[in-house]
Amino acid sequence: MRKVLLLNGSHKSGKSFTMIIAEQFVSGLLEFDPDTVIQTVDLIQKNINACTGCHTCWTTTPGECIFQDDMTELFHQYEEADIVIWATPLYHYGISSAMKKFMERTQPALLPFIDNEGGGTYGHPFRNPEKMNKKKHVLISTCGFPSTKNNYEGVEEQFNNLFGKDKWEKIICVEGELLGIHQLDNLTGPYLDLVKIAGKEYGENLSISPTVKEGLSKPFVETPTYLQTTNLSWGVDDTRMKDSDGGLIAWNYMKEVQTAFNPKVRPKMNAVLQIDFTDIKERYQFVIKDETCTLLRNDFARETAAISINLTTLERILEGKIDAAQSLLEKKYAVTGDMRVFNAFLDGLFGPVNLSADKKKRLVPISFKNTPYWFFLALCPWLFCFLFAEYSPLIGVVVPLMISGVLCSIKRGPDLVYFERATLLTFSLLGLAVVTFGSDYQGNTFAIIGYFALALIWAISTLKTIPLTADYTHYFNGRNALKNVLFLRTNRLLCYVWSLVFLAQAGITLWLNTTVLINFAAIIPILLSVPTFVFSLWFLKWYPTDAAKPK
Numbered sequence: 001m002r003k004v005l006l007l008n009g010s011h012k013s014g015k016s017f018t019m020i021i022a023e024q025f026v027s028g029l030l031e032f033d034p035d036t037v038i039q040t041v042d043l044i045q046k047n048i049n050a051c052t053g054c055h056t057c058w059t060t061t062p063g064e065c066i067f068q069d070d071m072t073e074l075f076h077q078y079e080e081a082d083i084v085i086w087a088t089p090l091y092h093y094g095i096s097s098a099m100k101k102f103m104e105r106t107q108p109a110l111l112p113f114i115d116n117e118g119g120g121t122y123g124h125p126f127r128n129p130e131k132m133n134k135k136k137h138v139l140i141s142t143c144g145f146p147s148t149k150n151n152y153e154g155v156e157e158q159f160n161n162l163f164g165k166d167k168w169e170k171i172i173c174v175e176g177e178l179l180g181i182h183q184l185d186n187l188t189g190p191y192l193d194l195v196k197i198a199g200k201e202y203g204e205n206l207s208i209s210p211t212v213k214e215g216l217s218k219p220f221v222e223t224p225t226y227l228q229t230t231n232l233s234w235g236v237d238d239t240r241m242k243d244s245d246g247g248l249i250a251w252n253y254m255k256e257v258q259t260a261f262n263p264k265v266r267p268k269m270n271a272v273l274q275i276d277f278t279d280i281k282e283r284y285q286f287v288i289k290d291e292t293c294t295l296l297r298n299d300f301a302r303e304t305a306a307i308s309i310n311l312t313t314l315e316r317i318l319e320g321k322i323d324a325a326q327s328l329l330e331k332k333y334a335v336t337g338d339m340r341v342f343n344a345f346l347d348g349l350f351g352p353v354n355l356s357a358d359k360k361k362r363l364v365p366i367s368f369k370n371t372p373y374w375f376f377l378a379l380c381p382w383l384f385c386f387l388f389a390e391y392s393p394l395i396g397v398v399v400p401l402m403i404s405g406v407l408c409s410i411k412r413g414p415d416l417v418y419f420e421r422a423t424l425l426t427f428s429l430l431g432l433a434v435v436t437f438g439s440d441y442q443g444n445t446f447a448i449i450g451y452f453a454l455a456l457i458w459a460i461s462t463l464k465t466i467p468l469t470a471d472y473t474h475y476f477n478g479r480n481a482l483k484n485v486l487f488l489r490t491n492r493l494l495c496y497v498w499s500l501v502f503l504a505q506a507g508i509t510l511w512l513n514t515t516v517l518i519n520f521a522a523i524i525p526i527l528l529s530v531p532t533f534v535f536s537l538w539f540l541k542w543y544p545t546d547a548a549k550p551k
């Protein structure tokens with residue numbers, strides 16, 4: 001029959017969060033083996049003197065403490081237990097004082113000699129190694145912070161040194177305070193179910209499986225939400241929010257942003273970016289002019305763009321914890337006015353794109369070769385094809401092949417984008433077709449293939465990280481544009497539209513082939529590009545602005 005000693009180190013007898021978890025764990029142990037004997041001890045209720053370091057237990061009365069208090073019986077229970085569950089809240093990055101007192105009073109279990117345990121670790125050997133070495137230890141702990149990092153290292157090292165590295169199991173529940181909020185039972189309930197599973201597993205294997213461990217190490221909610229909820233739950237004003245002249249901490253924060261912002265990213269920019277904090281109801285403005293940035297907290301100027309955001313969201317964006325554009329799409333904040341000013345602001349804050357070598361390969365540096373002007377050069381081969389393929393495959397296919405070959409060889413390297421590669425490939429294949437099957441085709445065959453090829457190329461580009469038009473239009477949108485999900489989504493939608501337009505052009509050509517206009521069947525559909533081009537210019541501005549608007 002297995003004996004389990006559950007030591008409750010919480011000082012809140014009765015409503016301890018740690019004990020909620022410990023009891024679930026124990027119920028798992030009992031589910032596995034109902035005969036398990038559980039002895040629960042509320043350490044805070046016990047009369048346990050603090051170890052005075054007299055060392056009588058090592059010298060005069062070996063193995064016996066001079067104090068005759070509740071620890072006398074507890075020490076016996078401790079020695080006899082097969083499993084000891086150390087259930088303690090985290091207090092000041094360590095175990096609770098009640099538990100520490102108990103721990104120190106286990107000194108009689110040790111011999112006075114100091115052993116070198118290797119790896120720079122020293123320790124006292126057990127007086128009764130046979131009993132002590134087979135004893136299993138489980139740490140169960142809750143804490144108030146949302147992470148174990150820089151929080152639990154002390155306790156973990158203590159347990160490693162006492163019981164041997166990785167020879168003990170643990171359940172550490174961060175954001176433990178939430179266990180006391182019944183409205184959150186839907187979050188904490190599944191966690192407690194998992195604790196029970198852990199208990200059952202431990203009963204069976206004396207270990208907890210990695211998947212269950214992983215589940216148990218997860219916080220209940222995201223850190224910012226947790227901080228906001230718990231910080232507000234105290235019902236006490238945060239006096240740190242006030243600065244020396246009675247303003248809010250946001251002012252200091254804005255000053256940091258001002259320092260971090262580099263106005264030189266857009267030398268010609270003349271704009272006023274307004275920040276409206278929705279939570280603390282404060283307004284600030286950055287006036288960006290002549291490569292300088294001034295911060296205003298009153299006497300406001302007319303804004304060019306305005307961001308409505310709460311302080312925590314802005315902090316998280318600037319700390320790089322959440323993506324600015326992604327959060328914008330998720331309506332975590334809103335931007336009105338000129339989106340370019342907003343993009344320039346992000347560019348000025350985050351500077352040039354700093355990506356891993358792998359990601360860099362997929363990104364296109366900004367140079368003239370990636371301007372929309374170059375894009376029109378890249379369209380030339382297609383134009384030639386539609387205008388001349390019907391009359392002469394040599395001009396309609398071979399010349400476009402030459403043009404795209406020349407363009408690609410001028411561009412080369414990382415500047416060369418998907419559209420140019422796809423164009424070269426298409427005309428190479430068409431050239432091969434002419435060489436293989438001859439050049440005698442009826443009814444605008446090459447033009448129809450060309451329209452379909454364009455539709456396919458543009459459709460495929462919507463599946464890529466950087467959709468086709470983004471390769472060229474990011475020139476106007478700053479270095480961070482290719483990381484900006486809103487910019488990428490705008491271009492992706494645009495590429496869908498163009499892909500459909502090319503399909504329509506293919507269809508129109510096919511239809512015109514059956515009419516008297518057959519000689520112009522390849523050229524007439526090109527006219528459809530004009531309104532689509534006008535639409536594109538409008539859409540590139542409208543969509544980001546609309547997506548950034550408040551709900």
Ligand SMILES: Cc1cc2nc3c(=O)[nH]c(=O)nc-3n(C[C@H](O)[C@H](O)[C@H](O)COP(=O)(O)O)c2cc1C
Pocket residue numbers: 010011012015016017018019088089090091092093094142143144145146151176177
């Ligand atoms: C004196 C004291 C010190 C604390 N120190 C920490 C700490 O260092 N880190 C932490 O994350 N939580 C800390 N907390 C929060 C507790 O660990 C947390 O509220 C825990 O869930 C309480 O468990 P209990 O209900 O079982 O007593 C501290 C709480 C108190 C009262």
